[in-house]
Amino acid sequence: MARRQPTLVEVAQHARVSLATASRVLNGSNRRVGEELRHRVVVAATELGYLVNASAQALARSASPVVGLLVHDIADPYFSSIAAGVSRVAEDRGLVVVLGVTGREADRELSLLSTLRAHRARAVVLAGSRTTESLHTERLSTEMVAFMEQGGRVACISQDRLPVHTVVPANQDGARALASRLAELGHRRFGILAGPADLVSAVDRTAGFLEGLASRDDALPEPVLVHGAFTRDGGYQSTREMLARDSDITCLFAVNDVMATGAMAAIRDQGLRVPADLSVAGFDDIPTLRDLVPSLSTVRLPLEQMGEQAARLAFGDQPIRGTRTVRTRAEVVLRQSTAPPPR
Amino acid sequence: MARRQPTLVEVAQHARVSLATASRVLNGSNRRVGEELRHRVVVAATELGYLVNASAQALARSASPVVGLLVHDIADPYFSSIAAGVSRVAEDRGLVVVLGVTGREADRELSLLSTLRAHRARAVVLAGSRTTESLHTERLSTEMVAFMEQGGRVACISQDRLPVHTVVPANQDGARALASRLAELGHRRFGILAGPADLVSAVDRTAGFLEGLASRDDALPEPVLVHGAFTRDGGYQSTREMLARDSDITCLFAVNDVMATGAMAAIRDQGLRVPADLSVAGFDDIPTLRDLVPSLSTVRLPLEQMGEQAARLAFGDQPIRGTRTVRTRAEVVLRQSTAPPPR
DNA sequence: CGCAGGGCGGAAAGTGCTTTCCCAACCATT
DNA sequence: AATGGTTGGGAAAGCACTTTCCGCCCTGCG
Numbered sequence A, B: 001m002a003r004r005q006p007t008l009v010e011v012a013q014h015a016r017v018s019l020a021t022a023s024r025v026l027n028g029s030n031r032r033v034g035e036e037l038r039h040r041v042v043v044a045a046t047e048l049g050y051l052v053n054a055s056a057q058a059l060a061r062s063a064s065p066v067v068g069l070l071v072h073d074i075a076d077p078y079f080s081s082i083a084a085g086v087s088r089v090a091e092d093r094g095l096v097v098v099l100g101v102t103g104r105e106a107d108r109e110l111s112l113l114s115t116l117r118a119h120r121a122r123a124v125v126l127a128g129s130r131t132t133e134s135l136h137t138e139r140l141s142t143e144m145v146a147f148m149e150q151g152g153r154v155a156c157i158s159q160d161r162l163p164v165h166t167v168v169p170a171n172q173d174g175a176r177a178l179a180s181r182l183a184e185l186g187h188r189r190f191g192i193l194a195g196p197a198d199l200v201s202a203v204d205r206t207a208g209f210l211e212g213l214a215s216r217d218d219a220l221p222e223p224v225l226v227h228g229a230f231t232r233d234g235g236y237q238s239t240r241e242m243l244a245r246d247s248d249i250t251c252l253f254a255v256n257d258v259m260a261t262g263a264m265a266a267i268r269d270q271g272l273r274v275p276a277d278l279s280v281a282g283f284d285d286i287p288t289l290r291d292l293v294p295s296l297s298t299v300r301l302p303l304e305q306m307g308e309q310a311a312r313l314a315f316g317d318q319p320i321r322g323t324r325t326v327r328t329r330a331e332v333v334l335r336q337s338t339a340p341p342p343r
Numbered sequence C: 001c002g003c004a005g006g007g008c009g010g011a012a013a014g015t016g017c018t019t020t021c022c023c024a025a026c027c028a029t030t
Numbered sequence D: 001a002a003t004g005g006t007t008g009g010g011a012a013a014g015c016a017c018t019t020t021c022c023g024c025c026c027t028g029c030g
Helices: A008-017 A021-029 A035-046 A055-060 A075-092 A107-119 A134-149 A171-184 A200-214 A232-245 A257-269 A305-317 B008-015 B019-027 B033-046 B054-061 B076-092 B107-118 B134-149 B171-184 B200-214 B233-247 B257-269 B304-315
Strands: A066-071 A096-101 A125-126 A153-157 A166-169 A188-197 A224-227 A250-256 A279-281 A296-301 A326-328 A329-331 B066-069 B096-101 B123-127 B153-155 B165-169 B189-195 B224-227 B251-254 B278-279 B299-300 B325-328 B329-331
Touching: A008 A021, A021 A035, A035 B189, A055 B054, A055 B165, A066 A075, A066 A107, A066 A153, A075 A096, A075 A125, A075 A257, A075 A305, A075 B076, A075 B096, A096 A107, A096 B076, A107 A134, A125 A305, A134 A153, A153 A305, A166 A171, A171 A279, A171 A296, A171 A329, A188 A200, A188 A232, A188 A257, A224 A232, A232 A250, A232 A257, A250 A257, A305 A326, A329 B257, B008 B019, B008 B033, B019 B033, B019 B278, B066 B076, B066 B107, B076 B096, B076 B189, B076 B257, B076 B304, B096 B107, B107 B134, B123 B171, B134 B153, B153 B304, B165 B171, B165 B304, B171 B200, B171 B251, B171 B278, B171 B299, B171 B329, B189 B200, B189 B233, B189 B257, B224 B233, B233 B251, B233 B257, B251 B257, B257 B278, B304 B325
Parallel strands: A066 A096, A066 A125, A125 A153, A153 A166, A166 A326, A188 A224, A188 A250, A250 A279, B066 B096, B066 B123, B123 B153, B153 B165, B165 B325, B189 B224, B189 B251, B251 B278
Antiparallel strands: A096 B096, A296 A329, B299 B329
């Protein structure tokens, strides 16, 4: 069953040339090979069905075409959009993408990074912010430094207080702008589905939103914060909790669209209407969620582009000096899920 | 910057043992090593920060931990759900997942497969059905046979008339069951957003739906078919076309949920209501789309599980004799987007 | 006509690991 | 005490490539 693949030696013998010549013809080199021999080699390779052994090549060249992409959850549309961007850039450059799914577990993240390091991966893109938990950040930092010392390049998506190239969405600014726009609509009492208390982007978005409210001339009442999982169900739960706790709220801000989706479901299940009884806004502008009804007001992040940018930072032809931070614009998109408050 | 990684020889020297012993301690072997030496090696490795070179290991063992996952579009929730399943199984087994995005291009698919072959990948999962175009199927078949002859294992998701293990969703049965249920609701004139005319699963679902209608005692009028892209926008376009062409339709079946989403948008944009004026049903039951309003009637496919099953077929510990076909159940889920026809 | 230099082919030395094979040492039998 | 079997360490032969270095031949120039 498992037939041996022909090797380069065999091709060379078949073509009656040296190993060196065969290598130069088939796998590229800056040295030219005469027409006659070149042709013989190509023919021999085709006849034998030769295909280079990538491991051997990587070893001999001491350079591998592998790059890594680490995401928390590939089924989450946020990450899969980013993955699409990263993968496009990688494939354009003939790189091989290794996908790692961390499940938001610090240990898995470290072990995946170490696997990538064992493969002498060229670069790695880490998507999704990590928690503020410092022990982990430190271990991650160590592992990343090791990776970079071995010549690997790293880019992160989402701020991480890590010493690497980063593509940061304007979490804070976006949330601030959103807050202003919602306040302009007339809302005064806000609820915030703040997500996990230790997740950097959730924290930033919450902070930005609070800032946006605080920066107004009129003093608004303190918003109600509920923490919960960064998922659809987390949004659902948090919303139930929020509604049980305080019913004066007229506008709910969920720190991401997926949570906002859960929120809308929870609100409906309570017999309330969006936006008539309660406005809802999210963050991210996930493409798949653009057809919700009522359509979700949110802050648009160019997810695929962010993936591409991170990829270029990490895979770019010439290494970038220092650590670059690319900030992506975040644009408020008000749709049907937000309206002036009732009454 | 790019510091050389310590090699196993260096570790062995540092621990004053032979290369063989170091290898046995650090990278596993069925031979035991005495406590004393074992300890010396471990200490030396930690001190030097040794990390095995995966390429060298793969070369020496002539076995690589790499498996491939080929999808058409990773941003599509259908594929990202499958990817989550595949990736979970792979990581459980310590395999490294290489993600390839084909963009539905035959050539990319072949070249990705060949890259995987060059890496001597253990196995590959091909997700998403290909077109019925025979030339490509043939070339793909050749490449896959080559892959299998070199000891690689293959599993497909979605029927492909290819000689490999396959996880097939009950496209035809599911669509047939859906058709019956919709007809029972009282619908008589159906429109079908049939997707690309040459895409196997689209064709199967359309065929199943037609069968379901034809199998009834009462003779229903011929459904209206519109072909178009397998995407949200494809669904939107096709629906506009359909509505322009025939306005007697009371129920629209889109061959996947993403198209159904576009359909609902198009219907709304025409000033019609779902399901009051027109019922809509999809296929797949994409998790992210479960919160649409009105909630979408569809046929549920256990996507993550399908990914896991395919992965087990492909990565399973003992090779499977013959080619196994696992059929997954497809369950009709009627929600709010379908109702008895108006009048 | 002599010689420098460019072009091109090949021998061979890596690249970092696994694994076979050999051997020494040690234990338990007869 | 001789024998046989087991255990664990090491030397060295792969694994499939790349690339350096050497040398040949041919060309062109003085």
